[in-house]
Amino acid sequence: QVQLQESGPGLVKPSETLSLTCTVSGGSISSYYWSWIRQPPGKGLEWIGYIYYSGSTNYNPSLKSRVTISLDTSKNQFSLQLTSVTAADTAVYYCATMGVSTSYFDYWGRGTLVTVSS
Amino acid sequence: SYEVTQSFSVSVALGQTARITCGGKNIGRKNVHWYQQKPGQAPVLVIYRDINRPSGIPERISGSNSGNTATLTISRAQAGDEADYYCQVWDSSTGVFGGGTKLTVL
Numbered sequence: 001q002v003q004l005q006e007s008g009p010g011l012v013k014p015s016e017t018l019s020l021t022c023t024v025s026g027g028s029i030s031s032y033y034w035s036w037i038r039q040p041p042g043k044g045l046e047w048i049g050y051i052y053y054s055g056s057t058n059y060n061p062s063l064k065s066r067v068t069i070s071l072d073t074s075k076n077q078f079s080l081q082l083t084s085v086t087a088a089d090t091a092v093y094y095c096a097t098m099g100v101s102t103s104y105f106d107y108w109g110r111g112t113l114v115t116v117s118s
Numbered sequence: 119s120y121e122v123t124q125s126f127s128v129s130v131a132l133g134q135t136a137r138i139t140c141g142g143k144n145i146g147r148k149n150v151h152w153y154q155q156k157p158g159q160a161p162v163l164v165i166y167r168d169i170n171r172p173s174g175i176p177e178r179i180s181g182s183n184s185g186n187t188a189t190l191t192i193s194r195a196q197a198g199d200e201a202d203y204y205c206q207v208w209d210s211s212t213g214v215f216g217g218g219t220k221l222t223v224l
Contacts, residue, residue, distance in 0.1 A: 035213070044204065044216070044217045044218040045153075045161065045215040045218070047206075047212070047213030047214070047215065050213075058211050058212075060212060061119070061212060094160055094161075102166070103149055103151070103167075103208055104151040104163055104166040104167070104206070105151075105153075106172070108160040108161060109160065110159075110160055111160050
């Protein structure tokens with residue numbers, strides 16, 4: 001069974017870059033779509049984007065200008081970078097998997113809270 | 119962009135049936151997935167592609183999708199069903215979640 005674990009700084013200053021990593025265990029990263037999803041405190045879920053194992057990416061249009069998702073197959077990890085953050089980017093960030101032909105998120109990490117504050 | 123709407127909250131008496139809806143233009147033509155999220159936990163997939171249950175999800179949780187509304191039905195509601203529920207679709211290669219419905223079991 002695939003397990004996911006997010007890691008990264010819990011506090012980021014405004015205007016700086018948020019960087020998170022998701023480590024995959026129990027399965028190969030050389031398959032599936034690998035996604036990031038976030039949830040502001042007390043609010044709903046927002047899909048950020050995904051990377052396919054081939055390296056192709058797809059981002060939410062509302063965040064596209066600030067988001068980069070990358071893959072490191074040698075470490076079984078994928079990463080999120082979100083630039084020019086503001087307080088509105090404060091959220092729990094989840095990594096999740098989606099099968100090649102499934103379109104749903106079947107495995108999720110526990111999530112990590114990132115606060116944007118000076 | 120495609121919009122998906124959910125009621126903010128639904129209440130159900132213990133042992134009764136709860137229905138949580140997800141509205142969107144011609145949503146019946148899309149695959150709808152449902153997630154359950156309890157406080158402090160990550161979402162869990164409970165229904166995929168409108169009507170299918172992942173292993174470990176009880177049969178009393180079911181889904182349907184037609185026209186402009188998808189519905190998650192929870193029969194014989196239990197205290198453990200109290201959670202937030204989110205529907206999710208894809209539109210033009212963009213993932214879209216509904217705003218979530220808080221289910222309260224009375």
